[in-house]
Amino acid sequence: MLLLAAQAAQRTSTVGDWPIIKQIAYLLGFVMRGIFVGLSSMGILNITLCIVLFTIITRMILLPLTIQQQKFSKLNAVMSPELQALQKKYQGKRDQASMSKMQAEQQALYDKYGVSMSAGCLPSLIQIPLLFALYPVVYNMEKYVPELANFSAEELTKMYTIFGIYLKDSPKLGMNASMLIPILAGLAQFLSVQLMSVNQPQMDSKSTMASSMKTMNYTMPLMSVFFCFTFPAFIGVYWITMSVVMVIQQLFINQWLKKVDVDELIKKSVAKRNKKRAKKGLPPINEKANISTKRINTPAEPKTEPKIDYGERAKKIQDSTDYYEKKAAKPGSLAAKAGMVKDYNERHKK
Numbered sequence: 001m002l003l004l005a006a007q008a009a010q011r012t013s014t015v016g017d018w019p020i021i022k023q024i025a026y027l028l029g030f031v032m033r034g035i036f037v038g039l040s041s042m043g044i045l046n047i048t049l050c051i052v053l054f055t056i057i058t059r060m061i062l063l064p065l066t067i068q069q070q071k072f073s074k075l076n077a078v079m080s081p082e083l084q085a086l087q088k089k090y091q092g093k094r095d096q097a098s099m100s101k102m103q104a105e106q107q108a109l110y111d112k113y114g115v116s117m118s119a120g121c122l123p124s125l126i127q128i129p130l131l132f133a134l135y136p137v138v139y140n141m142e143k144y145v146p147e148l149a150n151f152s153a154e155e156l157t158k159m160y161t162i163f164g165i166y167l168k169d170s171p172k173l174g175m176n177a178s179m180l181i182p183i184l185a186g187l188a189q190f191l192s193v194q195l196m197s198v199n200q201p202q203m204d205s206k207s208t209m210a211s212s213m214k215t216m217n218y219t220m221p222l223m224s225v226f227f228c229f230t231f232p233a234f235i236g237v238y239w240i241t242m243s244v245v246m247v248i249q250q251l252f253i254n255q256w257l258k259k260v261d262v263d264e265l266i267k268k269s270v271a272k273r274n275k276k277r278a279k280k281g282l283p284p285i286n287e288k289a290n291i292s293t294k295r296i297n298t299p300a301e302p303k304t305e306p307k308i309d310y311g312e313r314a315k316k317i318q319d320s321t322d323y324y325e326k327k328a329a330k331p332g333s334l335a336a337k338a339g340m341v342k343d344y345n346e347r348h349k350k
Contacts, residue, residue: 024133029144031057032137036145045155048162048237051138055241058134063249065126070196070253072115075269078262079113111285114269138238139231160234167234181236182228188243190221195250 035053039046086109090102110116142148148156160167164177171178197217224243228236274284 020129021132025136028133028137033145045159047159051237052241055238056245059245074257075113075115082109113266114273165233168232171229171233181233182225185228185236185239186221186225188240189224192243192246193217
């Protein structure tokens with residue numbers, strides 16, 4: 001596995017040549033170059049500091065997306081009981097009609113709170129190309145900061161070294177300073193994940209989704225540790241800085257969300273959705289949504305089927321059959337005479 005990861009590390013330079021990623025990396029390269037030129041003009045020649053400042057700036061650029069994602073998490077936590085009730089209502093129903101009704105009621109529920117089904121993952125999807133573009137800028141800094149070519153190999157080695165750690169080398173197992181990078185990366189990532197989960201909806205601890213989320217909360221920090229051992233140390237510096245900045249941002253966001261009135265947040269969210277719908281010529285959603293979700297606010301009481309006395313039921317069916325047979329037979333007809341014989345035999349038990 002380590003060999004495969006190492007081979008992947010050797011191919012990372014091609015990431016910067018991917019379509020879209022290449023253009024975004026080119027723009028972010030200007031940011032890195034500006035940071036280096038600015039620090040060097042002050043006599044500071046330190047690549048670690050460049051990476052730290054670069055990461056802080058890029059995370060601040062992504063802050064609006066982070067806030068939007070956390071707002072959705074807050075609203076999702078509020079509507080989670082209704083969503084779970086809806087899922088319970090249609091549990092086990094896989095026919096087309098039931099699935100269509102569930103989707104319609106689920107859409108009405110999201111409309112009620114002024115959010116879309118893709119609101120939670122959209123900010124993450126937008127961040128993916130940015131994060132892919134950040135990687136080659138940090139990994140191949142010489143390509144985006146041509147001023148580095150003006151320095152000797154000895155000077156570059158000094159710039160890439162901090163606390164005796166050469167940032168172009170991967171951290172080594174053992175009692176050495178480079179071990180701090182993977183450890184700090186894992187701890188920072190773990191703290192960041194824990195803080196972000198504060199605004200997530202409460203789930204049944206026995207549910208599959210809750211188990212998956214718990215596993216992910218521990219898996220992601222461990223992956224950070226693994227990759228920090230696999231890639232050059234300056235990737236770990238970038239990862240640590242990113243996690244620390246996210247922790248600080250999340251602390252402020254959590255405090256802000258505690259003070260936010262949920263009803264006011266829902267109103268603003270619905271108003272924002274209605275503006276977008278108005279531009280498309282669509283009617284507002286809140287009145288229709290409130291009506292549509294009245295029946296799914298609480299789980300429906302389970303219906304109890306009455307117990308059936310099959311002996312009594314058979315007797316009623318036979319009595320009904322005998323009645324209609326007698327009624328249908330005309331007086332004096334063969335059927336009527338047969339009925340009389342049958343009655344006589346039944347009375348005398350023949």
